[in-house]
Amino acid sequence: MARTNRRKHRFVREHSLSIAAAGILTAWICLYGVSSPGTHLGSFFGNAIADWSGVVVMVFATKYLYEKGSAESRRPPKSLLSPVWERLRDHSLSIFLLITGIGWIALYASMDSKAKWGQVVGNIVSEWTQIFGLVLLTKRLIERNSRERSR
Numbered sequence: 001m002a003r004t005n006r007r008k009h010r011f012v013r014e015h016s017l018s019i020a021a022a023g024i025l026t027a028w029i030c031l032y033g034v035s036s037p038g039t040h041l042g043s044f045f046g047n048a049i050a051d052w053s054g055v056v057v058m059v060f061a062t063k064y065l066y067e068k069g070s071a072e073s074r075r076p077p078k079s080l081l082s083p084v085w086e087r088l089r090d091h092s093l094s095i096f097l098l099i100t101g102i103g104w105i106a107l108y109a110s111m112d113s114k115a116k117w118g119q120v121v122g123n124i125v126s127e128w129t130q131i132f133g134l135v136l137l138t139k140r141l142i143e144r145n146s147r148e149r150s151r
Contacts, residue, residue, distance in 0.1 A: 017059055018056075018059050018060060018063070021052065021055050021056045021059050022056055024052055024055075025049065025052040025053060025055070025056050028045055028048040028049045028052055029049055031045045032045035032046050032048075032049055032120065037116045037119060046116075046119055046120045046123065047123060049120050049123070049124070050120060050123030050124045050126065050127045051123075051127065053124050053127060054127040054128075054130070054131055057097075057100075057128075057131060058131060061093055061096055061097070062093070065092040065093040065096055066089060066090065066092055066093060067090070067091060067092070067093035067094055067135050067139065068090035068091060068139075093135055094132070094135060094136070097128060097131060097132040097135065098132065100128065101125070101128040101129065101132060104121065104124050104125045104128055105125055107121055108121045108122055108124075108125050
């Protein structure tokens with residue numbers, strides 16, 4: 001029983017950022033669901049959903065995916081892959097963001113942009129574009145005094 005508790009505790013500790021970010025996003029979704037988007041508070045909850053969606057995707061995507069040349073991306077394990085699989089792995093973060101971004105755009109195009117959830121999805125499209133742009137920019141550009149500059 002003590003081993004099970006230790007494993008659970010270790011899991012929570014090792015994934016605490018993912019769990020907390022997903023929990024906060026869930027809270028914003030619930031609060032927006034019961035609020036009116038015409039109020040300041042409802043509008044805030046809708047914007048928070050888009051912003052925290054970006055946080056969640058950055059935490060999960062940079063944890064499991066890789067972008068060659070991006071200082072924001074994790075380093076992939078060394079392995080012997082065929083050139084096609086290696087290229088897919090080297091750009092898995094961009095591929096993921098591109099495919100899911102297309103999905104968000106398609107969903108937004110099918111919605112009423114002035115509807116309650118249409119505004120939120122529009123903000124998520126904007127957030128995805130920003131994240132994708134940041135990944136592409138960090139492949140070549142650096143910032144003075146940043147931790148990533150030394151890589």
